[in-house]
Amino acid sequence: MKMKVLDGIIGILDQVQNEKSSATNKIEKLQSDLNRIQTEKANLEKEIQTLKSQLKEKERDDLPKEFLSKISELKNSEDFNQIYKFFEEISEKGNHKMMLKACEKELWKKENINGICRNVLHEASYNGNLKLVQSLIESGCDKEIRSKFGDSALFWASCSGNLEVVKYLYSIGADKDAKTNEGWTPLITASENDHLEVVKYLVSVGADKDAKNKYGCTPLMYASHNGHLEVVKYLISVGANKEAKDNNAFFR
Structure with a gap:
């Protein structure tokens, strides 16, 4: 069992x-x-x-052969105004394929030769052409590209007071405190040129209100020196350092 x-x-x-x-x-x-x-x-x-x-x-x-030929022609040209106009026309047409090709060929990196050395993105930012700026960025252009002087697209938009371009560039990650070779920031140039709304916006997103360039000058110093009272009052109201000293009495 x-x-x-x-x-x-x-x-x-x-x-x-x-x-x-x-x-x-x-x-x-x-x-x-x-x-x-x-x-x-x-x-x-x-x-x-x-x-x-x-x-x-x-x-x-x-793409049309004429368009491709035009790119080749402009690549060998020093006529910056013609190159910039070419990009403006593409942007106005809203032709993304054409913009992609033009940017792919790096035509946008061409600079004006009047001593300022702005490329197409810088020029569009300075001119406040938001549509062109967006088209260039969306087609692969580097938002942080600098001129030989270290100027960025955000710097030029701030310099000329183009608030919408400033907002757009910041929204896609542009460096709000990017310095030129001489230490100028977007906030310094906006303050120097009396662009109060740009100043307010940059401060609101955390830009350094006491940034100094190589001369030791701050946004408040430039606004004061140039008599931009509203900018001065605003910067003081948000705590800008009234006692900051520049190098070698630059303004004295």
Whole structure:
């Protein structure tokens, strides 16, 4: 009787072991199938990405010959006004493919040669052409690119008081305290040029209200020196340092 019971238990254990082995095999097969599917999925995604890239490249190349010839012509030109006008026209048309191609060829990096050395993005920022600034950035232009003097797009927008461009550039991550080679920040140039709304906005997003350039001059000093009373009053109201000293009595 005991032997029969023992045999029964052994039989049950064997059955459990077989079922466990079968389940393990099924799990391993499912895992193998899952790995295969994931690999196929990754390969398909890679292929789709390649096809998308090829399609984008084809779309960029599928442009009028006259347009492509114009880019080549302007690449060899020093007529900055003509180059800037070319970008303005593309922006006005809203032709993203054309803008992509022009930026891809780095035509936008051409600078005016009147001593200021602004490129197309800098010029658009200075002129307050928000649509062109956005088109350039969306087409891959570097928002932080500097001139040989260290000026940024945000610096030029602040210099000329173009608040909407200033807001846009800051919204996409432009450095609010970027300094030129001589240490000028967007807030310093906005204060010097009496652009109160730009000053207020830059301060509101955390710009350094006591930043100094290489001469040791602050936004408040420039506003005071140039007689911009409202800017002076505002900077003092937000705690700008009234006792700051410049280097070598620059304003005295």
